[in-house]
Amino acid sequence: GENVEQHPxxxxxxxxxSAVIKCTYSDSASNYFPWYKQELGKGxxxxxDIRSNVGEKKxxxxxxxxxxxxxxxxxxxxxxxxxxxxxxxxxxxxxxYALNFGKGTSLxxxx
Amino acid sequence: xxxxxxxxxxxxxxxxxxMTLQCAQDMNHEYMSWYRQDPGMGLRLIHYxxxxxxxxxxxxxxxxxxxxxxxxxxxxxxxxxxxxxxxVYFCASSYGSxxxxxxNEQFFGPGTRLTVL
Numbered sequence: 001g002e003n004v005e006q007h008p009x010x011x012x013x014x015x016x017x018s019a020v021i022k023c024t025y026s027d028s029a030s031n032y033f034p035w036y037k038q039e040l041g042k043g044x045x046x047x048x049d050i051r052s053n054v055g056e057k058k059x060x061x062x063x064x065x066x067x068x069x070x071x072x073x074x075x076x077x078x079x080x081x082x083x084x085x086x087x088x089x090x091x092x093x094x095x096x097y098a099l100n101f102g103k104g105t106s107l108x109x110x111x
Numbered sequence: 112x113x114x115x116x117x118x119x120x121x122x123x124x125x126x127x128x129x130m131t132l133q134c135a136q137d138m139n140h141e142y143m144s145w146y147r148q149d150p151g152m153g154l155r156l157i158h159y160x161x162x163x164x165x166x167x168x169x170x171x172x173x174x175x176x177x178x179x180x181x182x183x184x185x186x187x188x189x190x191x192x193x194x195x196x197x198x199v200y201f202c203a204s205s206y207g208s209x210x211x212x213x214x215n216e217q218f219f220g221p222g223t224r225l226t227v228l
Contacts (some may be wrong), residue, residue, distance in 0.1 A: 001170070006153075032215050036214035043115075043201050044154070089153060096205060096215025097161070098141065098169060101153040 002027040004092050006102025012032070013080050013109055021096075021105045023090035024072040025090040033066060035075050040089045048075070080109045112137050115220035117202050123226045124192040132187040132223050134202030141207040143185040144217070147171065147198040154201065160185055161207065192227045199224050 003026040013019050031052040036044035050057045051065045066073040086105050091099040118133045144159035156169030176188040192202040203217040
């Protein structure tokens with residue numbers, strides 16, 4: 001089955017700096033790669049997603065890049081703000097079914 | 112729309128007891144799924160359903176049963192609770208698969224925190 005590895009497990013940045021979280025996946029058939037943000041006591045919320053036919057996608061301060069050959073994808077957050085502090089999860093799947101999640105990255109943005 | 116709702120929010124069980132975690136969505140989504148979240152383990156898929164009457168196993172199905180009699184509801188049953196089932200349970204739904212990426216977005220409920228003593 002699909003195996004998703006996520007690094008780092010914790011990340012601390014200064015407000016205004018950029019944050020990068022990386023994931024690798026094992027199943028070359030996977031074609032949908034979402035990123036979720038989870039705040040304490042809440043369910044995960046989708047922040048950005050990408051299909052395998054696209055190499056990069058951007059939404060304001062958030063971007064995701066995908067390298068199909070190397071089977072890795074990354075989340076980039078620019079101009080970080082304290083409200084970006086949360087746990088971030090990457091996932092991989094085929095057509096959006098049966099998401100396989102990474103173990104999460106706890107991001108702390110300090111003022 | 113209420114989105115994805117889950118009840119109860121918290122539950123404490125004794126080993127061997129049974130219970131049902133409720134999940135409902137009002138977005139007319141075909142696809143629904145259950146995940147459990149344990150510290151340091153991310154979210155792991157328990158069971159999923161691609162439509163009413165159709166269910167399938169995920170990564171960690173043992174000890175859990177599901178059924179999907181309506182599009183809206185997808186209950187998760189623990190027949191004989193064990194301490195290893197202490198976890199936070201999330202239900203999610205989406206339109207389903209297809210070419211449109213928007214249809215793949217899974218909306219998560221607020222979760223049920225279950226403790227088995």
